[in-house]
Amino acid sequence: MAGTPVSAHDCVARAAGAEEAARERRGTGYTVIELKGAGYSYGGDGILGGVNLRLDGGSFHFLTGPSGAGKTTLLKLCYGELKPSQGQVDLFGHDSRTIDRDGLARVRQRIGVVHQDCRFLDHLPMAENLSLPLTASGRESAADADSLRQLLAWVGLSHRAHALPPELSGGERQRAALARAIIMDPEVIIADEPTGNIDWEMSQRLLTLLAELNRLGKTILVATHDLALIRAAKSQVAARVLRLAGGQLQLAGSDL
Numbered sequence: 421m422a423g424t425p426v427s428a429h430d431c432v433a434r435a436a437g438a439e440e441a442a443r444e445r446r447g448t449g450y451t452v453i454e455l456k457g458a459g460y461s462y463g464g465d466g467i468l469g470g471v472n473l474r475l476d477g478g479s480f481h482f483l484t485g486p487s488g489a490g491k492t493t494l495l496k497l498c499y500g501e502l503k504p505s506q507g508q509v510d511l512f513g514h515d516s517r518t519i520d521r522d523g524l525a526r527v528r529q530r531i532g533v534v535h536q537d538c539r540f541l542d543h544l545p546m547a548e549n550l551s552l553p554l555t556a557s558g559r560e561s562a563a564d565a566d567s568l569r570q571l572l573a574w575v576g577l578s579h580r581a582h583a584l585p586p587e588l589s590g591g592e593r594q595r596a597a598l599a600r601a602i603i604m605d606p607e608v609i610i611a612d613e614p615t616g617n618i619d620w621e622m623s624q625r626l627l628t629l630l631a632e633l634n635r636l637g638k639t640i641l642v643a644t645h646d647l648a649l650i651r652a653a654k655s656q657v658a659a660r661v662l663r664l665a666g667g668q669l670q671l672a673g674s675d676l
C-alpha cells in the first residue's frame with residue numbers, strides 16, 4: 421500500500437471526536453437500533469420474516485449467511501433506507517415507519533454506512549467526495565480537514581486524494597468508502613461486505629480500524645461472507661456473530 425499509514429488510533433480518535441464523550445456513551449446499556457419482529461418483502465417475495473435484533477451501544481456484530489439470504493436488506497432496515505413490511509424497526513428510539521423526513525435525516529447522520537457498491541460522485545475528486553457530508557452539514561473545519569488527511573493516509577489513499585472515482589481500483593474505492601463513513605463521527609457504523617474487494621492485509625487493517633472504533637464506543641455491524649475475517653476478529657473484539665438463513669436470524673455456532 422502506498423503512503424505511510426498513521427496509527428489507527430490517531431486517525432480514528434480524530435474522526436471519532438472526543439474520546440471522552442465516547443467513553444461516557446459506552447456501557448450505559450442503551451439500545452441504538454432494534455428490530456422487533458421485522459420482516460421485508462420485495463413485491464410478493466418475502467425475504468425476512470419476523471427478525472428480532474437489538475444492537476446495544478458499543479456492541480460489535482458480524483452478520484453472515486448465504487448469498488441472497490437478505491443481509492443487505494437487513495442492513496437497509498437498520499439504517500432506515502427500507503421500512504419493514506411487517507413488525508417494527510426503532511432507530512435511536514424512533515419508529516422508522518412513522519419518523520418524518522427531517523427526523524430520518526438526523527438519525528441517518530448518526531449512522532455511517534459502507535455500501536457494498538461504494539457509490540461516489542464520479543466527477544468529483546476523492547477528497548471532495550469524502551468531505552461532501554461535512555460540507556453539506558455546514559460543519560467543515562480545519563480540524564475536519566486534518567481528519568480527512570489522516571483518514572486518507574491510514575487507508576493508504578493520500579496519493580489518490582485528487583483522483584476521480586472511476587480511476588480507483590475496487591480495493592481503493594472500498595477503503596475510500598470506509599473513510600467516508602467515519603468522517604462524520606457516526607455513533608454506529610454499518611458495513612456491507614467491506615472486505616469484498618481487498619486483499620488479506622488490507623482486510624486486517626480494516627478490521628483493526630473497526631475494532632478501534634468499537635473501543636471508542638462505536639456500535640459496529642458488519643455483513644460479510646469472509647469467515648476467516650470473523651475468526652481473525654476474535655482476538656481483537658468481543659463480537660457476536662449472527663447468521664441469516666431462510667429469512668431468520670440466529671446466533672452462529674462457536675465452530676465458525
Ligand SMILES: Nc1ncnc2c1ncn2[C@@H]1O[C@H](COP(=O)(O)OP(=O)(O)OP(=O)(O)O)[C@@H](O)[C@H]1O
Pocket residue numbers: 462467485486487488489490491492493494
Ligand atoms: N430491489 C430489489 N427488488 C427485488 N428483489 C430484490 C431487491 N434487492 C434484493 N432483492 C432480492 O432479495 C434477496 C436478498 O437480497 P440481499 O441483497 O438482501 O441478499 P444478501 O444476503 O445481501 O446477498 P449477497 O450476499 O449476495 O450480497 C435476493 O434474492 C435478491 O435478489
